[in-house]
Amino acid sequence: MDSNKKFLNGTLNTIVLALLRENGKMYGYEICQLTKEKTDNKILLTEGAIYPTLHRLEKDGLIISSKEKVNGRTRKYYAINQSSLQEVESQIDLLSQFTGHLRSLLNLTT
Amino acid sequence: MDSNKKFLNGTLNTIVLALLRENGKMYGYEICQLTKEKTDNKILLTEGAIYPTLHRLEKDGLIISSKEKVNGRTRKYYAINQSSLQEVESQIDLLSQFTGHLRSLLNLTT
């Protein structure tokens, strides 16, 4: 059914980077919701995956966090670390190439 | 560089199934070589990954093996288990959908 889960491994890092680059800044919960909506419930990011990923990317210096209180709830926003922008672009490009190669290797058209 | 490695996780199963479905029967080493050629050295399958994968798929009943001696070397050919064909098609279809969703989510065009 929603077994897209098993394909996610390895790509989550780059999904997050790509969404942040496109949307400026986002918080964890928002990333999950947006992904869910944009893929028609097909790619479901779990909180147990997204938060460790965000922490990892921040530790690696690729993104930067800032807390904001909105409607009494604390949101932790993340944005691309501009000094790592090149590295980020490069990683996104690699994923793009990978999916391209994969689709041609497997003659996928969908 | 060839960091496509980190994207492979989870998709290897399905890559193997798709190649076997398309090519009738193949052996492990051949799958590695073909993948390397078809992706211009971008997707490199290692033997430590491919052989356990083939064993797993056979254990799960999705593929069937048969040994052949060619030029003094033993090849272990694998082919899709026809009674599992539907399951195999379904898995390939899922990967196809996943990469499609991924590319649209990330606005990938390459």
Added chain:
DNA sequence: GCCGAATACCTAATTCTCTTATGTATTATT
């Protein structure tokens, strides 16, 4: 006013796949 759903964060134990490193054996190339 209460209660469940939604929002929003977090972490730990376990599972699973891949990497890295080895090992064996035969044939082709230089």
Added chain:
DNA sequence: AATAATACATAAGAGAATTAGGTATTCGGC
């Protein structure tokens, strides 16, 4: 004769996601 290529295999370790749990606030229905 030595090295590369072919062809299989497995084991230890790393790393990421799943599963499952926890906290806390706000919104919506009744």
